[in-house]
Amino acid sequence: MNSRMKTEGLLFTLFVGVVMASALWFARDWPVRASIGVLFLGGIGVVLALWQFILDAKRSDANQQRSQFEMPTMAADSQWGNVEIWSWIIGFYLLILLVGFPIAVPLFVLSYSKFYGANWRLGISLSVIAWGFVYGVFEKILHVPWPEPLLFSLFR
């Protein structure tokens, strides 16, 4: 588990370095005004990312540096918990795409709360509140134009 965290950390540092390098790549053809800032900072970024990568690789996982401003890392045994919640988040997004906000919101709230142990009364109350908020504020007052849900457009 520890080495997994370290590998993950190294991959992320690598990712940051790649982003910096890509910025340099894209900016190479731009006019000076547009590129000089990006080239300067991207160049520094590549160097710093490499330095950080080397530091992270040399340290053991227990000594990986954490910012004092960041919360303590999640416990190792919640690893599976992370996958679960990400599934719910992506699922919510897909639901919004398929059936639109006004339907997805109460459906999601009810299914999540029930799945993890809420009773029917609490689950339904929360979904009604969430739906009321979405409908009342965003549809009735702000007239937010909801995009057409995928499912509806398939059956149009």
Place this chain on the structure above:
Amino acid sequence: MIEAALEGLYQVLTPNSLALMCLGVLLGSLVGFLPGIGGPSTLAIMLPFVMTMKDPYAVIALLVGFDAVGNTASAFTAVLISVPGGSGSQATVLDGYPLAKQGQAMRALSASFFASLVGGLIGPIVLIASLPFLRPMVLSFGSPEFFMLTFWGVTMVGVLSGNVPLKGLLAGILGILIAAVGADDKSGIERFTFDTAYLIEGIDLVLVALGVFAIPECIDLAARRTKVAETQELGEGFWQGARDVFKHWWLTLRASAIGIWVGFLPGLGSSVADWFAYAHAVQTEKHPENFGKGDIRGVIAAESSNNSKEAGDYIPTLAFGIPGGTSTALILTALIAVGINPGPEMLTTQLNLTFAVVWTLTIANIVAVAICLAFIKPISRMCFMPFYSLVPMILVFVFIGAFAANRNNLDLIALLGFSFLGFIMRRHGWPRSPLILGLVLGDKMENYLWLSYGRFGFEWLTRPGVMIIAALVVLSLCYPMLQHWRANKDQTGQP
């Protein structure tokens, strides 16, 4: 001037104006509390109704009352569930949320509201005091000076990196590169848009902030399957919070001053007020290692500055009829519709209206804080809600918040992307606030540099304003080192 002040006060205290102001405050507090609904959208809806009002004092009472208080109630969600209710409460999350986890939610909220009160009172006072100097003050800041100020802001990336300067710098650079996405006016080309319409106007700060801050905390809550408060206590911290603000009165004053300056300077964008104040607190206060772990000073600095900046926002508006942001632009539209001409007359023949604005800012802040304090206990109970009640509601708010700004489905994908980024950064201890600072300031800094060089060549470096700010930057960077050296000297001096 005294007559104008009294006339303004009299008009603000009429039953009609007071009622409209209270309505504005209630609406503004609700909008500030609920992430996803922004002040500008709500103001835009109120506009047709407001345009039918004939009385300029009524317009001021409603709109200024609404606008002044958005950052007060946004502390609720920032502290209790780490979702910044508005862009002004992002820095509050850093110490407010850890306090809530430690069972000190009441103390954190109470401190934030009392700090908001102080900031909200100091703002108008400074506004009045600077009325005679308003125009020369605004005019003395040109592109070179703005560049130095944004550069100063960017050096705070270093401060907010704390003990991991490399990671912090990388996060800051990443933020600046994200800010570069979109159409670049100074060169006429588009950067990193990959020929899509979606990216032409760049990436929204609200999106990044919600993704990077709110969702990772929500994930943590869901993964731990617990409540926000890791203890069973709400804490009896109501009066403790108030005492904290007065104990750290000097920090509160400095943070309020920073807020006013950031609001006043049209080039900075007032969403950085709380970050500047927070970073300043970290730089100048003793035991900075406690920040980020639930240090009440972090909450105080952020909240007093984000209220005082509202008064600062009005300075260019009143001095030149130039709005400080979207909200003030809409308020200006409403004022014009009722026949007020914002401009030089606001400081001469229409001074009574200016004072009405100032009085409304003051009284609205007091009313807003009173409302928030009244609701502290019931709303704080959110900390004890089981995760299966909170998590879905937070996700709904965040998704709606991300979508509602531009009403584009692609924003949700961007939100997911930034959420993952924030999640990984949190997981591996990368500081996230430098990313936000880089995002807010990067674009401006680059622009001002080009305008400065384009206009003055290298001579811009010799302008008095530039040199003064440069000296202040050096001082602010050296001060913590000086403090450290003094502390060491004291220690070694002991027998």
Place this chain on the structure above:
Amino acid sequence: MQSKKIVHLFLLVGQIGFAASTSTVIAANAPVTFQGKTLTILISSSPGGGTDTAGRLISQFLPKYLPGNPVTVVQNMPGGGGTIANNHFYANAKPDGLTLLQDSSSAIGNMNRGGSRIKYDHRKNRAVGSIARGGSILMVRKELKDSLTDVKSRKLVVGDTDGIRTWVSMTVWSAEYLNWNLRWLYGYKGSRELSLALRQGEIDLWATSNSRLISDMRKEGFIEMIYQQDEERRADFRDVPTFKEYLGNKKPSGVSWDAYQAWANSEDLDKFIVAPPKTPDNVVAALRDGYMKMNKDDEFKSLATKFFGESWSLSSGEQTEALIKKLTSIPKPAQDFLTQIRKKYGLPAGGAASES
């Protein structure tokens, strides 16, 4: 038995057809009415700017003059410099008269520039009308007025947001034909920053159509107005000559003037409102009629004057359509001239000309 089923089938189809036809605002020959309907006005920018103000103003008054007085709803759809709203409207808006798009002339510029992300065509949209806020007026800092043609002094600095605003054309043609000693500094975020920069002396010349800003600066006494872009002098600035008048006999003709007009004329279009393609003629006629009737509404006129100054004017749908056609069919020689002259003075290509 079978014939009965066929009759029933025809009746059913007939009923569905009838229901479908009455769900729109009108059937082909019936009088147009918006009664009980909701008119949605989509605005291609975020709240607070000129396009938004125009759209909201129209949303308040247009329903009064449409048959049936519909309820109006305003929706902002910012993003992509207006492209997102335009693409969405063009692809999705139903041609039933119930959805309109409030847009600004920059969408024509974007369309002309082209590219894979432009998925709309304003030539096919049905123009309802437009509101022009009055031409831009060029201002110079008083003490520098005499230095415009002085090659011994430093080049005077023209400030702008992106270097392709319509009024910049006047300064470029002044440099070319009046020998003005200029350079352009662009990258300022908006009129707030530009007016401050002019006050501070960071820039020396700037133009805007915002009469409030101009009057304030005039009162402060540090600027002088040189000329204005409109064909005729604005009612609120009658003492300022038009650019054409100022040029006098130095005014170029032929390709050069065609190119100038290609760049400058989108100011006439300014803020326009359209219905989707294939909106029936009688619906468009009702919308256009309602739009022009707003011009007779005293409250509308009073508010428009407060927001836009005295020189605003409404143009009919037909006029707007003609102007859009003109702005999207610039002859190639004029386009090439435009590209060249912009390059000569270090300005970005864009606006009315297509990119090379």
